[in-house]
Structure formats: structure tokens, C-alpha cells
Amino acid sequence: MTTLLNIQCSPRYETSLSRVLSARFIEQWLLSNPNGKVITRDLMKTELPFIDAHWLSGAYIPEEKHTSEIADALKISDALVLEFKTADEILIGTPMHNFNVPANFKAYIDQIVRFNQTYNLNGGMLEDKRTTIILASGRLYTIDAPEHYSNHVNGFLTSVLNYMGIKSIQFVLAGGMRAVNLGQETLENHAKKFETSILEAIKNY
Numbered sequence: 001m002t003t004l005l006n007i008q009c010s011p012r013y014e015t016s017l018s019r020v021l022s023a024r025f026i027e028q029w030l031l032s033n034p035n036g037k038v039i040t041r042d043l044m045k046t047e048l049p050f051i052d053a054h055w056l057s058g059a060y061i062p063e064e065k066h067t068s069e070i071a072d073a074l075k076i077s078d079a080l081v082l083e084f085k086t087a088d089e090i091l092i093g094t095p096m097h098n099f100n101v102p103a104n105f106k107a108y109i110d111q112i113v114r115f116n117q118t119y120n121l122n123g124g125m126l127e128d129k130r131t132t133i134i135l136a137s138g139r140l141y142t143i144d145a146p147e148h149y150s151n152h153v154n155g156f157l158t159s160v161l162n163y164m165g166i167k168s169i170q171f172v173l174a175g176g177m178r179a180v181n182l183g184q185e186t187l188e189n190h191a192k193k194f195e196t197s198i199l200e201a202i203k204n205y
């Protein structure tokens with residue numbers, strides 16, 4: 001059975017383009033994977049502390065040396081790393097917030113990029129996993145758009161995923177939400193513009 005880990009982080013729900021398009025992706029993915037299992041990790045509903053001194057000292061010493069403070073600090077990381085490791089495929093739905101991912105997603109990344117768990121001195125420890133990233137933004141960041149150089153999500157997430165060993169990465173750039181945010185277009189109509197990209201992303205699976 002194939003497991004898809006669906007990571008979502010938008011503070012919005014019904015009005016979120018990244019969540020609406022991710023739901024469409026999952027619908028199609030389940031048609032291609034009738035026995036597939038989807039695990040949703042909603043970062044708006046996950047306790048995500050910033051890493052602290054206990055976390056840091058614990059991450060670099062063997063488990064048998066962990067104090068109770070260290071064990072407590074690493075507990076959330078342990079669970080998130082295990083969930084991420086055991087997934088066969090990954091879907092990430094994320095808004096662009098100030099040219100990068102939202103802070104909750106950065107906090108998540110800091111919890112899962114962990115020495116001797118997801119990377120070591122030889123490089124990434126994870127087996128490659130097909131990973132789709134649906135990026136919702138107010139403006140357009142396609143390669144032909146004048147502001148494409150301000151998109152720091154693609155490069156950042158590619159580096160982080162590559163660092164852990166994940167190389168099969170595809171992006172769906174869902175820009176232009178500004179018109180919806182300004183009430184000039186409906187979310188439903190805007191979301192339809194990305195139907196082909198979502199179907200293409202599934203085809204690549």
C-alpha cells in the first residue's frame with residue numbers, strides 16, 4: 001500500500017488556494033492509487049515549538065545519553081521524522097508568505113532536518129520520494145514573470161529536500177491569488193486555472 005503524506009500549512013481553510021488545490025490533487029491521486037493511504041499533517045493543528053538548546057544538544061549525542069529534558073524536547077521531532085520517513089510520497093500545499101514558506105512550515109522543517117535521522121556526514125539518509133509542492137501566491141512567479149526572482153520557496157525547499165536525499169520534486173506554481181483576495185474573482189474560478197497542472201502532476205506519478 002502506498003502512503004501519501006499530505007502536509008498543509010495555510011492559516012486559511014475553505015478560502016485557501018493551496019488547500020483547495022491539494023484536495024483536488026488527493027482526489028486524483030486516490031483514483032490512481034485506489035489502495036493508497038493519505039496521512040494529513042496539518043501544521044496549523046500541530047504543536048511546533050522552535051528548536052531549543054536541549055533539542056540541539058540531544059540531536060548530536062546518542063539516545064542513551066539523553067536526559068529527560070532532551071527527550072521531551074525531541075519528542076515532537078521524533079514523531080514528525082518517523083511520519084516523514086515512512087511516507088512513500090509527499091504532497092506539500094503551502095502559501096507564499098513574504099517570499100518564502102510560512103513560519104509554521106519553517107518550524108516543521110527545523111524539526112525534521114535532523115542529524116543521524118534524515119541526514120548524516122555522508123549526505124541525505126532518506127530514500128528518494130516523489131514530492132509535489134503546490135505553492136499558492138498573490139503574484140505570479142512563473143519563470144517568464146518579472147518577479148520570478150523573488151520566489152525563494154522553490155530554491156529553499158529544493159535545497160532542504162535534496163539535503164535529506166529527496167530528488168524527485170515537482171512544483172505547481174499557483175499564482176495570481178491577488179485577484180481573489182481583492183474580490184475580483186472567485187476562488188472556484190481561479191482554482192480551475194490549475195486543473196491541467198494538477199492532472200499533469202498526477203500523471204508524472
Ligand SMILES: Cc1cc2nc3c(=O)[nH]c(=O)nc-3n(C[C@H](O)[C@H](O)[C@H](O)COP(=O)(O)O)c2cc1C
Pocket residue numbers: 010011012015016017018019094095096097098099100136137138139140177178181
Ligand atoms: C502574511 C502574508 C504574506 C504574503 N506574502 C506574499 C508574497 O510575498 N508574495 C505573494 O505573491 N503573495 C503573498 N501573499 C499572498 C498569499 O501568498 C496568497 O494569498 C496565497 O493564496 C496564500 O495561500 P492560501 O490561499 O493557500 O492561504 C501573502 C499573504 C500573507 C497573508
